[in-house]
Amino acid sequence: xxxxxxxxxxxxxxxxxxxxxxxxxxxxxxxxxxxxxxxxxxxxxxxxxxxxxxxxxxxxxxxxxxxxxxxxxxxxxxxxxxxxxxxxxxxxxxxxxxxxxxxxxxxxxxxxxxxxxxxxxxxxxxxxxxxxxxxxxxxxxxxxxxxxxxxxxxxxxxxxxxxxxxxxxxxxxxxxxxxxxxxxxxxxxxxxxxxxxxxxxxxxxxxxxxxxxxxxxxxxxxxxxxxxxxxxxxxxxxxxxxxxxxxxxxxxxxxxxxxxxxxxxxxxxxxxxxxxxxxxxxxxxxxxxxxxxxxxxxxxxxxxxxxxxxxxxxxxxxxxxxx
Numbered sequence: 001x002x003x004x005x006x007x008x009x010x011x012x013x014x015x016x017x018x019x020x021x022x023x024x025x026x027x028x029x030x031x032x033x034x035x036x037x038x039x040x041x042x043x044x045x046x047x048x049x050x051x052x053x054x055x056x057x058x059x060x061x062x063x064x065x066x067x068x069x070x071x072x073x074x075x076x077x078x079x080x081x082x083x084x085x086x087x088x089x090x091x092x093x094x095x096x097x098x099x100x101x102x103x104x105x106x107x108x109x110x111x112x113x114x115x116x117x118x119x120x121x122x123x124x125x126x127x128x129x130x131x132x133x134x135x136x137x138x139x140x141x142x143x144x145x146x147x148x149x150x151x152x153x154x155x156x157x158x159x160x161x162x163x164x165x166x167x168x169x170x171x172x173x174x175x176x177x178x179x180x181x182x183x184x185x186x187x188x189x190x191x192x193x194x195x196x197x198x199x200x201x202x203x204x205x206x207x208x209x210x211x212x213x214x215x216x217x218x219x220x221x222x223x224x225x226x227x228x229x230x231x232x233x234x235x236x237x238x239x240x241x242x243x244x245x246x247x248x249x250x251x252x253x254x255x256x257x258x259x260x261x262x263x264x265x266x267x268x269x270x271x272x273x274x275x276x277x278x279x280x281x282x283x284x285x286x287x288x289x290x291x292x293x294x295x296x297x298x299x300x301x302x303x304x305x306x307x308x309x310x311x312x313x314x315x316x317x318x319x320x321x322x323x
Contacts, residue, residue, distance in 0.1 A: 027069040055098035091242035104162035114180040117252035119158040122310035127162045133279045150222040157185030164194045177204035209269035221275035228283040229262040231255040271301040278322045286315040
C-alpha cells in the first residue's frame with residue numbers, strides 16, 4: 001500500500017515536471033534559438049525568435065518579453081515553438097510564421113497559403129506621404145470634403161486601411177488580381193472596424209489600361225491613387241532572398257523586363273480614373289526614377305512629379321499631380 005502511494009506521488013511529480021517540456025525560461029530560449037538561427041544563416045535571428053515567442057505567449061509586441069523573461073513554456077507552448085521555429089529554419093518569413101504583422105500601428109493578419117504580399121517598413125512612408133496629400137486636398141476643398149482613394153494592388157489591405165485609420169472622412173476602393181489578397185484585405189478591414197469605408201475587389205489591371213473584373217461609373221473620380229506595384233525586374237526575381245522567392249506572391253513582385261510595366265500602365269491611364277488636381281503616390285525602385293519621369297512627361301497629363309525618400313534615405317516614391 002505504501003509502495004503504491006509512493007508510486008502515485010512519483011507519477012504526479014513526473015507529470016508536473018513534464019508540463020514544462022523545454023525546461024528553459026524564455027530568456028534562455030531566446031539565446032538558444034538565436035544561436036540556432038544564426039548557425040543556419042536565418043536573417044534577423046534574434047528578432048525572429050522574439051516575435052515567435054511573443055506570438056505564442058499572446059504578447060502585444062516583443063518589448064513585453066522582459067516581463068516574462070523567467071517564464072517557462074508549457075508543454076503546448078513549447079510544441080508550438082518547435083513548429084514555428086522549424087518553419088523559420090525553412091526560411092519562411094516570420095510574418096507568415098506568426099500569422100500577423102504590425103503596420104502603421106495596426107495589426108494586420110497575414111496569409112501564407114495562399115500567399116499574400118507582406119507590407120514593408122518603407123511602405124509606411126508611402127502612407128505618410130499620402131496622408132499629407134489628403135490633408136492638403138482637404139485644406140484646398142474645405143472641411144466638408146470627403147476624399148476618395150483608389151488603390152491598385154491592395155495585398156493585405158495595409159495601405160488603404162492605414163489611411164482610413166488616419167482620416168475619418170476618407171473612403172477607399174482597392175483592387176488586387178490575387179483573390180487571397182482581396183479576401184485577407186476584407187478580413188483585416190472587418191477586424192479593424194473599417195469595413196464600412198473600404199471596398200476590395202478582385203480585378204486585374206491589364207497592360208492596355210483595362211481593369212478586368214471591376215468597373216467604376218464615369219461619375220466617380222478619385223482624389224488620390226496609391227500603389228505599391230510590382231517593380232522588381234523579371235530577371236532579378238530568382239535571385240531574391242529565400243523568404244521572398246520561395247514564399248511570397250510573385251505576381252506582387254514581378255514588374256516585367258525593367259520593373260516598370262505596371263507603373264507605366266498606371267501613369268498612362270490614371271487620368272481617366274482621377275479628377276483634375278488629384279494625386280498619385282507610387283512606390284518604386286530607385287533605379288526607375290528617370291524613366292518614370294520620362295513616362296509622366298510624355299503623357300502630358302501631369303502638372304508635376306516629385307521623388308521622395310523612404311526611411312532608409314532611398315529614392316523610393318514618386319508623387320504626381322493631375323492637371
